[in-house]
Amino acid sequence: MQYMVLIYEPEEKYAGLNETALTEVVAKHMALSAEMREAGVLLGGDGLEGVATATTIVTGAGGAQTLHDGPFAETHEQLGGYYLLDVADLDAAIAWARRMPVVEGGKVEVRPVMTY
Numbered sequence: 349m350q351y352m353v354l355i356y357e358p359e360e361k362y363a364g365l366n367e368t369a370l371t372e373v374v375a376k377h378m379a380l381s382a383e384m385r386e387a388g389v390l391l392g393g394d395g396l397e398g399v400a401t402a403t404t405i406v407t408g409a410g411g412a413q414t415l416h417d418g419p420f421a422e423t424h425e426q427l428g429g430y431y432l433l434d435v436a437d438l439d440a441a442i443a444w445a446r447r448m449p450v451v452e453g454g455k456v457e458v459r460p461v462m463t464y
Contacts, residue, residue, distance in 0.1 A: 350391065350461040351433050351441035356425035357454035359398055365451075376449035377429075384433065384444060393431035425455055432461070 362370065377395075384390035404416045431448075435441050438458070445456045 349435065349437060349441075350463075351435060351438070352459050352461055353393075353431040353433060353441065353445045353448065354427060354457040354459070355429045355431075355448055355450060355454065356457065357428045357451050359426045359428070361451040361453065373449055373451070380444075380447055380449070381431075384431070389433045389435050389440075389444065391432040391434050393429065395429040396427060399426045425453065 365373070381390060381393065399418055402418050404418065406414050406416060408414065431444075433441055433444055435444070438460070441458045445458045448456045450456060
């Protein structure tokens with residue numbers, strides 16, 4: 349089964365990290381990605397640029413659309429990246445998700461991908 353692992357973190361936590369700490373976080377993600385690739389479960393994944401680069405298209409009544417700067421949801425955490433995994437079941441996806449390096453206050457969401 350395929351699962352999307354979504355990483356939500358308070359973006360401001362990264363603004364306060366020094367270069368060494370930021371390099372360590374990236375290295376942890378690279379190491380985990382390599383391990384998932386070796387295990388044959390990683391289908392894809394990437395980090396996302398900051399929320400200041402986001403554009404949201406809102407569809408209103410009658411299909412009218414408007415563009416808005418920034419993310420749609422106003423939350424304490426922002427979607428910072430994702431991994432797409434192909435694993436046996438939810439338990440396996442959760443086991444990988446628990447290993448995601450996140451800053452304090454970060455959350456990792458695991459969701460099955462719909463199959464049609």
